[in-house]
Amino acid sequence: MYYFIVNPKARRGIGQKVWNRLEQEIQKYGIDYEVYITKQPGDARTFTQQLTEESREPHTIIAVGGDGTFNEILNGLSFCSGVTLGYIPAGTGNDLARSLRFPKSPERCLKKILNPKYHSYMDYGILSYGENEPEHRRFLISSGIGLDAAICHKRLEFMKRSGISLLRPGRLGYFLIALIELIRVKPTRGYIVLDGARRIEFNHICTISAHIHPFDCGGVRVAPKASYNDGFLEVRVVHNAHRRDLFSALLDAMLGWKGKRRGVRHYQCRELLIHVERPLPVHTDGESCLFQTDLHLRCVEKKLRMII
Numbered sequence: 001m002y003y004f005i006v007n008p009k010a011r012r013g014i015g016q017k018v019w020n021r022l023e024q025e026i027q028k029y030g031i032d033y034e035v036y037i038t039k040q041p042g043d044a045r046t047f048t049q050q051l052t053e054e055s056r057e058p059h060t061i062i063a064v065g066g067d068g069t070f071n072e073i074l075n076g077l078s079f080c081s082g083v084t085l086g087y088i089p090a091g092t093g094n095d096l097a098r099s100l101r102f103p104k105s106p107e108r109c110l111k112k113i114l115n116p117k118y119h120s121y122m123d124y125g126i127l128s129y130g131e132n133e134p135e136h137r138r139f140l141i142s143s144g145i146g147l148d149a150a151i152c153h154k155r156l157e158f159m160k161r162s163g164i165s166l167l168r169p170g171r172l173g174y175f176l177i178a179l180i181e182l183i184r185v186k187p188t189r190g191y192i193v194l195d196g197a198r199r200i201e202f203n204h205i206c207t208i209s210a211h212i213h214p215f216d217c218g219g220v221r222v223a224p225k226a227s228y229n230d231g232f233l234e235v236r237v238v239h240n241a242h243r244r245d246l247f248s249a250l251l252d253a254m255l256g257w258k259g260k261r262r263g264v265r266h267y268q269c270r271e272l273l274i275h276v277e278r279p280l281p282v283h284t285d286g287e288s289c290l291f292q293t294d295l296h297l298r299c300v301e302k303k304l305r306m307i308i
């Protein structure tokens with residue numbers, strides 16, 4: 001059985017248009033399917049919870065929308081059921097689809113899902129935060145604190161307030177917001193602990209992020225070496241107080257430059273602790289997790305069965 005979870009509002013209504021095209025195509029395949037259309041944030045998570053908690057039968061859940069919709073599905077998933085995930089990108093950033101080199105055409109993505117050559121087992125991350133009652137959020141692409149998250153928060157705020165997606169082109173939008181946030185950034189002291197063993201202190205932290213996939217922030221290759229099935233988070237720390245160097249780091253990320261840059265460090269680990277002295281914005285897959293000082297992140301290896 002195939003269950004489609006569709007965000008009609010993804011990319012300013014493109015989600016609905018993509019679904020209209022897909023529904024005609026699906027009829028030709030003559031498969032058994034049900035469709036769940038989201039009406040508000042949180043619906044994709046609830047639908048997935050209901051589908052995977054109630055049924056133990058093998059079935060396929062297909063997200064039609066952007067990275068935010070896929071993230072909600074991931075967070076609603078109960079792993080007790082024999083569920084396989086599929087994804088048809090119809091969002092703004094589409095970083096997951098970019099990293100997995102999905103075809104641009106929704107029809108071709110559908111064809112791949114309905115005639116799968118093989119399933120892939122993918123890693124995902126878990127972010128935990130909060131002192132008394134810790135919150136846990138799964139992520140598939142990345143999670144981070146500081147400048148990257150401030151850019152995500154601003155992008156969400158802007159889109160919510162204006163109701164338009166000026167930032168839809170992704171890379172250009174990211175670049176403009178990033179420039180503004182870069183001017184406003186106030187670096188802070190803190191440290192990270194890799195796999196509970198290696199503690200590294202920084203005096204001027206601007207941003208720390210952990211990645212499962214290379215692309216982030218609407219088409220920026222932030223973590224070129226990240227791999228989705230190695231059990232590791234690729235950790236990137238930008239810790240330079242000089243704006244000139246931050247600007248270079250931003251350009252590097254946009255151009256996908258893999259070389260070394262002063263003030264940018266990359267690490268690999270399965271588990272990461274982050275402490276910063278001042279509350280900074282936090283995100284998972286581009287969705288806000290408010291402001292925090294302490295985070296715990298870990299990678300869950302090859303748990304997610306997906307058609308790619």
Ligand SMILES: Nc1ncnc2c1ncn2[C@@H]1O[C@H](COP(=O)(O)OP(=O)(O)OP(=O)(O)O)[C@@H](O)[C@H]1O
Nearest residue numbers: 010011038039041065066067068069091092093094
């Ligand atoms: N019917 C709806 N109306 C308003 N918001 C919705 C609706 N359905 C889902 N959402 C919310 O919209 C958010 C963004 O959707 P989604 O990620 O699919 O598209 P996008 O933001 O255009 O793409 P991307 O995340 O790839 O940049 C989701 O996190 C979800 O909570």
